[in-house]
Every structure is written in C-alpha cells, then in structure tokens.
Amino acid sequence: MMAKTTLGIFGLGTVGTGVVALLRDNPQFEIRAIAIRDRHKPRELELANIELTDDPFKLADHPDIEMLVEVAGGIDPAYEVIKRAISNGKHIVTANKELIAKHGPELFALANEHKVTIFFEAAVGGGIPLISTLQRGLQANRIARVAGIVNGTTNYILTKMEREQQSFADALREAQAAGYAEADPTDDVEGRDVVYKISILSSLAFQVPIEVEKIYRQGITQITDLDIKLANEFGYRIKMIGLAQPGEDNEQALDVRVHPMLVPRHHPLASVEGVNNAIFIKGSAVGEIMLYGPGAGRFPTASAVVGDIINIASALKLPDFAQYFQLPIRSEACEIFPIADTTNAYYIRLETHDTPGVIGTLGHAFGEHGVSLHSVTQKGVNSEGTATIVLLTHRVKEKQVQAALTQISAQATTKQIGVVLRVLI
Amino acid sequence: MMAKTTLGIFGLGTVGTGVVALLRDNPQFEIRAIAIRDRHKPRELELANIELTDDPFKLADHPDIEMLVEVAGGIDPAYEVIKRAISNGKHIVTANKELIAKHGPELFALANEHKVTIFFEAAVGGGIPLISTLQRGLQANRIARVAGIVNGTTNYILTKMEREQQSFADALREAQAAGYAEADPTDDVEGRDVVYKISILSSLAFQVPIEVEKIYRQGITQITDLDIKLANEFGYRIKMIGLAQPGEDNEQALDVRVHPMLVPRHHPLASVEGVNNAIFIKGSAVGEIMLYGPGAGRFPTASAVVGDIINIASALKLPDFAQYFQLPIRSEACEIFPIADTTNAYYIRLETHDTPGVIGTLGHAFGEHGVSLHSVTQKGVNSEGTATIVLLTHRVKEKQVQAALTQISAQATTKQIGVVLRVLI
Numbered sequence: 001m002m003a004k005t006t007l008g009i010f011g012l013g014t015v016g017t018g019v020v021a022l023l024r025d026n027p028q029f030e031i032r033a034i035a036i037r038d039r040h041k042p043r044e045l046e047l048a049n050i051e052l053t054d055d056p057f058k059l060a061d062h063p064d065i066e067m068l069v070e071v072a073g074g075i076d077p078a079y080e081v082i083k084r085a086i087s088n089g090k091h092i093v094t095a096n097k098e099l100i101a102k103h104g105p106e107l108f109a110l111a112n113e114h115k116v117t118i119f120f121e122a123a124v125g126g127g128i129p130l131i132s133t134l135q136r137g138l139q140a141n142r143i144a145r146v147a148g149i150v151n152g153t154t155n156y157i158l159t160k161m162e163r164e165q166q167s168f169a170d171a172l173r174e175a176q177a178a179g180y181a182e183a184d185p186t187d188d189v190e191g192r193d194v195v196y197k198i199s200i201l202s203s204l205a206f207q208v209p210i211e212v213e214k215i216y217r218q219g220i221t222q223i224t225d226l227d228i229k230l231a232n233e234f235g236y237r238i239k240m241i242g243l244a245q246p247g248e249d250n251e252q253a254l255d256v257r258v259h260p261m262l263v264p265r266h267h268p269l270a271s272v273e274g275v276n277n278a279i280f281i282k283g284s285a286v287g288e289i290m291l292y293g294p295g296a297g298r299f300p301t302a303s304a305v306v307g308d309i310i311n312i313a314s315a316l317k318l319p320d321f322a323q324y325f326q327l328p329i330r331s332e333a334c335e336i337f338p339i340a341d342t343t344n345a346y347y348i349r350l351e352t353h354d355t356p357g358v359i360g361t362l363g364h365a366f367g368e369h370g371v372s373l374h375s376v377t378q379k380g381v382n383s384e385g386t387a388t389i390v391l392l393t394h395r396v397k398e399k400q401v402q403a404a405l406t407q408i409s410a411q412a413t414t415k416q417i418g419v420v421l422r423v424l425i
Numbered sequence: 426m427m428a429k430t431t432l433g434i435f436g437l438g439t440v441g442t443g444v445v446a447l448l449r450d451n452p453q454f455e456i457r458a459i460a461i462r463d464r465h466k467p468r469e470l471e472l473a474n475i476e477l478t479d480d481p482f483k484l485a486d487h488p489d490i491e492m493l494v495e496v497a498g499g500i501d502p503a504y505e506v507i508k509r510a511i512s513n514g515k516h517i518v519t520a521n522k523e524l525i526a527k528h529g530p531e532l533f534a535l536a537n538e539h540k541v542t543i544f545f546e547a548a549v550g551g552g553i554p555l556i557s558t559l560q561r562g563l564q565a566n567r568i569a570r571v572a573g574i575v576n577g578t579t580n581y582i583l584t585k586m587e588r589e590q591q592s593f594a595d596a597l598r599e600a601q602a603a604g605y606a607e608a609d610p611t612d613d614v615e616g617r618d619v620v621y622k623i624s625i626l627s628s629l630a631f632q633v634p635i636e637v638e639k640i641y642r643q644g645i646t647q648i649t650d651l652d653i654k655l656a657n658e659f660g661y662r663i664k665m666i667g668l669a670q671p672g673e674d675n676e677q678a679l680d681v682r683v684h685p686m687l688v689p690r691h692h693p694l695a696s697v698e699g700v701n702n703a704i705f706i707k708g709s710a711v712g713e714i715m716l717y718g719p720g721a722g723r724f725p726t727a728s729a730v731v732g733d734i735i736n737i738a739s740a741l742k743l744p745d746f747a748q749y750f751q752l753p754i755r756s757e758a759c760e761i762f763p764i765a766d767t768t769n770a771y772y773i774r775l776e777t778h779d780t781p782g783v784i785g786t787l788g789h790a791f792g793e794h795g796v797s798l799h800s801v802t803q804k805g806v807n808s809e810g811t812a813t814i815v816l817l818t819h820r821v822k823e824k825q826v827q828a829a830l831t832q833i834s835a836q837a838t839t840k841q842i843g844v845v846l847r848v849l850i
Binding site for chain 1: 708728730
C-alpha cells in the first residue's frame with residue numbers, strides 16, 4: 001500500500017469545505033489537521049479523526065504534514081503561516097489572490113530556497129486552468145495581450161443591468177440578495193479584486209514582478225443602464241476588464257490596468273455572461289485563445305485547489321521535483337506604463353445645458369487637444385434642461401482626452417462629465 | 426553555460442516549418458537533424474548547420490538527439506520511427522492525432538518501460554491547452570461530458586453556409602479555395618478527423634483506451650442551408666461535434682460519437698465561428714468550462730509543439746522525471762455505448778408527397794414507436810409536389826427513432842428522409 005500524502009488545511013469556509021468534501025473519499029490523501037477560527041461552530045461536514053486547531057501556525061509546524069493547503073484568504077495571518085510552513089519544508093497550495101499578488105515573488109524565492117513548491121491555480125478564475133496555461137502551456141509565445149473578465153460579481157451586475165434595464169444600485173442589491181455580492185461590495189465594484197488577479201496573470205504572462213498599488217483602477221459604479229444601452233447600439237457590451245499588454249512604444253514597461261471597457265460584440269469576451277469568468281490571451285504563435293468557466297464558488301474553486309494537491313502529490317516521490325516547478329524570480333519590479341500614456345478609443349457621456357452650439361463647443365475643445373471624434377450623439381433633454389451627449393473617439397492618447405475633458409469641465413455649458421469608458425480595440 | 430537540449434525533427438511541412446522557425450533563435454535548443462521527404466526541394470528556411478536526411482529512422486538512432494519531434498503525420502512510418510526512438514531512450518513530442526488515437530496506449534506503455542515521456546498537446550486543438558487541462562488541470566473531477574468543435578474545416582463550412590446562405594458544395598469549394606479544406610476533403614467532412622481527436626480527448630478525460638473504429642460517425646455532407654436556417658429559427662446553430670460522456674444507465678460504457686448537432690444558441694459552443702475550435706468540459710466539481718482558439722495552422726500548432734518541447738526540456742535535468750508524466754495504462758479497451766441506445770432529441774427533415782393527411786401518417790408512425798414530437802412544420806411545396814416537413818422530437822432513444830424512420834421510409838407518401846440530426850441537450 002502506498003503511503004498517503006498528509007495535508008493540513010487552513011480555513012474551513014466556502015472553499016475549504018469544498019476541498020474537504022472532495023478529498024474525504026480519496027484514499028491517496030489524509031487530512032491530518034484543520035485550522036479554523038471557531039472550533040465550536042457547527043459544521044456541515046463530519047470531521048471525526050481530524051485534528052482541529054484554532055492556531056494555523058500549528059499546521060506550519062506539524063511534523064506529520066507534507067502539504068499546507070491555505071484557503072483562509074487575506075494577508076494576516078496567511079502570509080506568516082505560509083512562510084513558516086515553507087521554512088519547515090512543506091509544499092503549499094493556496095487560493096489566496098491577495099497574498100500571491102502582494103507577496104508572490106518573495107514566497108517563490110523562499111520556496112525555491114527550501115526546495116518546495118507553491119501552486120495557486122485557484123487564486124484566479126476558480127477552476128478554469130488559467131495559471132497552468134500561462135505557466136506551462138504558452139511557453140513558445142511572446143504574450144501580446146491578456147484581457148480577462150475575472151470578477152463574477154461585476155459581470156453579474158453588468159449582465160443584470162443589460163438584460164433587465166436595471167440601475168447599478170438595483171442590480172447590486174439583487175446580486176447581494178443572490179449571494180453573488182458581499183454586504184460591503186467595495187473590493188469587487190471598485191476593481192480591487194481584479195487588480196490582484198490581473199497582477200498575478202500578467203506577472204506569469206510577462207514573467208515580471210508587479211507592484212499592485214501601481215495598477216490603474218476604475219470601478220463600475222458610475223455606469224448607468226443608459227450607458228449599457230448606448231454601448232449596445234454602437235455594437236459593444238460593457239465588461240469589467242483586467243488588461244495587460246506591453247506598453248506602446250515602450251516594451252520594457254507593462255501597460256496593466258483595471259477598468260470597465262466597451263467590448264465589440266463579436267469579441268469572444270463579449271458573450272461571457274453572469275458570474276462566469278473568461279480570460280483572453282493573444283500570443284505571438286498561438287494567436288487568440290480564450291478560457292471560460294465559472295470563476296468562483298465552492299466546488300469550482302475547490303476543483304482547482306484539489307487539482308493542485310493531486311499534481312503536487314503525484315510528483316512528491318520524485319527527488320528534487322520542485323526544481324521543475326521553480327518560478328523564475330526577477331527581483332526588480334516591472335515598470336508600469338502610465339495610464340496617461342496609453343492609447344485607447346473612448347466612450348464619453350456628458351450632461352450639458354441644452355443651449356444651441358453646445359456640440360460645436362465640445363467638438364472644438366476635443367479638436368484643440370487633437371482628439372478625433374468618431375461620433376457625437378445627443379440623447380434627449382430632461383425636464384431640467386439637461387442634455388445628455390455621448391461621444392465616441394478614435395484612437396488617441398489618454399492624456400489628450402483628459403486635457404480636453406478638463407477644458408470641457410470648465411465650460412459654462414457643461415453640467416457634469418458623466419462617465420468616461422475605454423473601448424477594447 | 427547550460428548544455429543545449431538536442432532535437433531531431435521529423436517532418437518539415439506546415440507545422441514543422443513553424444516549429445523550426447520558433448526554435449531557431451532559442452539558445453536552449455539545438456536542432457541536430459531534420460528528416461524530410463525530398464532533400465532537394467527549395468525551403469523557405471535557412472537550414473545551414475542542420476543535418477538533413479530522408480531517412481527518419483536515422484533520427485531515432487541518432488546518438489546525439491535527446492528528443493524526437495514528430496510533425497510528419499500518418500501512421501507509416503511515424504509509428505515505427507517513434508517506437509524505435511522510444512526504445513533508444515528518446516523523449517517524444519508529436520502532433521500526430523491519428524497515431525495517438527490508434528496506438529497511444531501501446532506507445533505510452535513502451536515509453537513508461539524506457540523511462541521516457543510522450544507529449545502530444547498539438548494533436549488536438551492546435552495551440553489550445555486541451556491535453557494538459559485534461560491530463561493535469563481537472564484531476565479533482567469526474568468528467569460528465571466532453572463536447573468539442575475540433576475540426577476547423579467543417580466549422581468553417583457550416584459558418585459559411587449560415588452566414589451566406591450557401592449550399593454545402595459551394596461552401597466546401599470556398600473552403601478549398603481559401604486553403605481551409607483539402608483537395609480530398611473526406612477525412613474532414615465525413616468526421617474521421619474528429620473521431621481521432623475525440624478519441625484522444627475522451628481517453629484522457631475518462632482514463633480508458635478507446636478503439637477508434639468503434640466510434641459512431643456521421644458527416645456533414647447531407648446538411649443543407651435550409652437545415653441551418655430552420656435550426657436557427659428553432660433557436661439552434663448546427664455544429665460538427667465530437668461528444669463523449671458516460672453511457673446512460675451504464676457508466677461502464679462510454680458514449681462517444683461524432684456527428685453534427687443542433688447546439689442551443691445560448692450554449693458556449695454555439696458562438697464558435699470559422700476555423701476556430703473549442704472544447705466544452707463538464708466536470709463534477711468545476712462545472713462547465715470551455716477552452717477556445719484557433720485549432721490548426723502553422724503557428725498555433727507549432728506553439729503547442731514547442732510548448733511541449735520546452736516543458737520536457739525543463740524537466741530533463743531531474744532524475745526519473747518521466748515518472749511524473751506517466752500515463753495510466755489500462756490494457757482492456759473501453760466498452761463503447763451503442764449509438765442505438767443513446768438518448769437524444771432529434772431534428773428530422775423529410776421529403777414527402779404533398780397529399781392530405783401526410784402529417785397525420787408521420788405522427789402516427791412516430792407515436793407507434795414511442796417517439797414524442799415537439800413540433801412538426803411543413804416548409805412549402807416545390808413544383809414537383811414535394812413537401813418538406815421538419816420535425817423536432819423530445820428526448821428519446823435512438824433505436825425508437827430509427828424504427829419509426831424505417832416504417833416511414835416504407836410509406837407511400839414518403840419520398841426521402843433528408844437528414845436526421847441530434848440536438849445537444
């Protein structure tokens with residue numbers, strides 16, 4: 001009989017419960033101990049014969065645990081627990097996007113030093129095999145673009161707003177009622193969750209460390225159902241996108257950012273609906289591929305965690321196998337291409353006074369800053385005399401658009417700049 | 426300086442040329458020899474310093490080659506060359522779907538015996554990471570279904586027929602002119618190419634050897650633009666599908682087959698257009714995922730071949746690493762679930778004499794065999810008095826439909842059974 005691989009599991013929330021459920025009947029593994037916050041909370045799982053502790057460091061120090069599975073999330077105490085476990089020679093499987101995004105390079109270096117490995121397929125895109133594809137599937141390629149819908153909450157809200165002509169606030173409320181958005185939805189709707197995920201994906205695609213706090217971020221709270229409707233009329237759907245590509249005219253810098261985008265209707269990403277995720281990758285040899293599926297949830301995420309556990313276990317018997325999974329470490333962080341220097345097409349919605357010549361004034365301001373307009377459409381006037389004007393620009397540098405908008409903000413005819421969205425081109 | 430990994434390349438057609446182009450500037454590799462059919466044919470590549478031979482067995486016996494890259498295709502002589510190379514301790518990377526589908530288990534056993542490995546990511550779906558996902562990404566899952574659009578030629582033809590209301594013959598001619606179909610298109614349009622590919626995918630998904638000649642196969646030649654139009658009206662698109670799932674009421678047998686299907690418009694596979702491929706996988710934990718991209722072509726396929734080469738090379742320094750990639754070998758082939766016992770919904774187009782009561786006669790025949798109809802639609806009558814009748818059935822066993830159709834064929838009012846297609850449900 002083969003010896004079982006012994007596991008310690010840190011965290012028994014949604015994902016942890018799924019992991020334990022998938023592993024229970026697998027004769028290859030033995031869960032030695034689980035670290036949980038509250039040992040007296042009733043659990044839906046039978047946990048007899050499993051050591052329970054409220055001190056996760058006990059797993060990191062446990063002499064009979066070969067692999068630490070971290071599904072607790074957050075930085076404190078996961079970061080210190082994992083460092084301790086690595087130093088004690090344990091392999092790591094984690095679903096922790098924030099930890100890998102903020103401390104990945106340091107942890108990988110520590111793992112290399114201790115000849116152990118860190119797998120984190122579950123950190124992005126639930127059970128969709130994104131990480132392994134970027135790590136090992138596309139090595140023959142220079143990556144030209146990674147663009148992902150990697151947050152189910154915002155995609156659910158935007159899909160709801162489109163299908164049912166709902167406001168952002170109503171769609172958010174329904175997402176919360178359906179369990180797809182947290183009581184405090186800030187991390188999702190303001191794009192912080194996507195920042196962690198695109199940081200991980202782009203650090204693998206471009207093999208550079210990335211400082212997450214330098215990533216430009218715009219949330220979806222300003223988007224109205226009118227924007228979604230107008231985008232549709234122009235042939236686009238609005239999606240929350242994490243984007244990474246080499247900087248234009250500066251391949252050394254990485255153009256990585258998180259914001260809603262108008263995605264052309266025929267683009268593969270446009271048809272991703274509800275809580276599904278998808279990642280679109282353009283490689284120099286492979287061309288354009290897309291990986292699609294449920295991006296979160298108990299069992300999709302547990303599928304990735306347990307897949308990692310099985311993959312490590314199948315290699316455990318090999319001497320020095322961790323070398324094979326060594327992550328290339330570059331210590332200096334990658335230069336991030338400034339958002340002002342990026343080139344995009346833009347969708348701009350403005351509220352103006354309904355006075356003659358207002359479109360001429362706008363056109364003049366954009367023209368002065370070299371912003372070439374593709375279309376200008378006035379969308380009705382409300383009872384207070386406010387006209388909604390929607391503009392689509394041609395490709396232009398962000399700073400030119402921002403300069404034009406600064407000038408327009410100061411014009412007497414302008415009431416408000418409603419929203420500025422970029423177009424995926 | 427690290428020693429270069431030495432390669433022998435067998436085949437210098439479309440894919441082989443792409444592989445050499447991608448590897449040329451990679452300092453990690455040295456192409457020692459290339460086996461080609463005609464040494465005097467002019468080549469677009471500079472091949473100085475590379476040994477050329479018209480005898481591929483020389484690569485298999487070459488003392489300075491660590492890895493044989495087979496991109497020649499076909500069984501003869503690839504099968505014997507690869508066996509010889511394995512016996513000589515060389516690792517194998519191949520893009521050969523027919524070889525893996527027909528001789529995979531034997532070659533894997535031989536490779537295990539000689540402690541070498543065989544990678545074949547390029548055999549299905551070009552550069553889309555299908556093989557690695559099924560081998561290593563979804564190990565925590567029992568697979569409930571694999572359904573793939575894995576033949577670019579037929580998908581191109583069906584897309585053309587739909588977009589431009591073309592006949593099959595016209596769309597095929599255009600596909601040939603555009604280089605997307607061979608002069609003899611039989612292997613593609615009759616589904617043989619898909620048989621090899623679904624055989625490989627399902628043998629990985631369900632971890633069983635499969636006898637390709639037992640796989641049921643229906644081509645796309647009988648499909649008319651009318652069928653495509655009617656399917657659209659009913660909410661479907663017609664796609665050539667390789668399908669594999671556990672047999673209904675008999676999980677020991679595998680229901681694996683190749684035929685065109687009506688795919689519901691909202692299904693992820695429905696939006697796959699042109700020469701693109703996609704594979705849809707339903708797993709017990711992960712749920713439904715789809716991998717999408719260009720399924721053929723020089724660089725997409727070479728991307729997968731070179732990815733395999735890099736992955737093997739990065740493991741070469743590990744002792745006994747081939748163990749990690751050992752394929753589970755089960756010698757007895759899997760029982761194939763008979764097509765007559767499968768359950769499907771059906772789209773049936775009949776040509777009948779335009780006589781009163783013909784729909785009643787049809788309905789009676791289907792009813793006698795327990796086939797419940799979802800809809801019956803008469804689509805006009807031509808100048809020769811032929812009425813086209815289209816039926817959609819509810820879910821029913823194939824043998825009941827076949828029995829009803831046998832009876833209907835014999836009826837005086839029936840001119841011809843035009844086409845019988847299954848619906849993806």
